[in-house]
Amino acid sequence: MPIKVNIQLLERETEHLVGELPAAEISEGYGDNLISFAHPLHYDLEVERQPQGILATGELRLPITCQCRRCLKSFEDSVEIPDFAALAPLDGEDAITCEGDFADLTPFLREDIYLLLPTNPLCSPNCPGLVKPSEAGVSDSEPPEESGGSPWAALDQLKL
Ligand SMILES: [Zn+2]
Known part of the structure; x- marks a missing residue:
């Protein structure tokens, strides 16, 4: 299930979203084979309507499986974002996708998480390779x- 909010309801009140996003929803379109996703993303977000779009703030936690660049060993890690914030515009080129009254926040979360993934994963800082x-x-x-x-x-x- 993607993370969707009812934009009509948001006009009146803030929405609190807590749940898990399946690993398949996160890995969609991700091309780096050093990182893989075996577990769902945990999210705890406050979503509110702002003049510029939909603002989501809160916490994200994603367990990941990395492959060490030096020794090629697989190891478990996780990405924790305690102060996540994303603004999804309602119009323009990067506008959030809406289906009826529902806006899909998933691509915005996905994009921000990709930026925070390790680009040079190492099983330990002094891995001998x-x-x-x-x-x-x-x-x-x-x-x-x-x-x-x-x-x-x-x-x-x-x-x-
Ligand atoms: Zn290593």
Whole structure:
């Protein structure tokens, strides 16, 4: 179910929306394969009619599954937005979509959440990345070739 508000009712009163938006509604059109959505978005929003459009303020929380950019391991994370605010205009190019009396806030939430997703997910700030068994113990900053001799000799020295 998308998040919809009755714009006729909003003319008279503020609406309080609490619920969950299914993961499929969030991932629609999302192209980054480092982040996936397995859980619904939790929302707790006050929606009010403003002269410029429909204002939604409140809290959003979205559990996400990230893939570490360095070691490619999957890990769970979440995006928490305690002070979410979005203004959905009623006219113009970016106007909110209305069906009858109902306006769909979902695209506005989706857009704001995308902006807050990690673009460079790491399982931990000092993730070592993919460590191949043959490279274990060799530091990137000291290539074995530097000694001028056989790379294997340098490698043996590093292992001492
Ligand atoms: Zn990692």
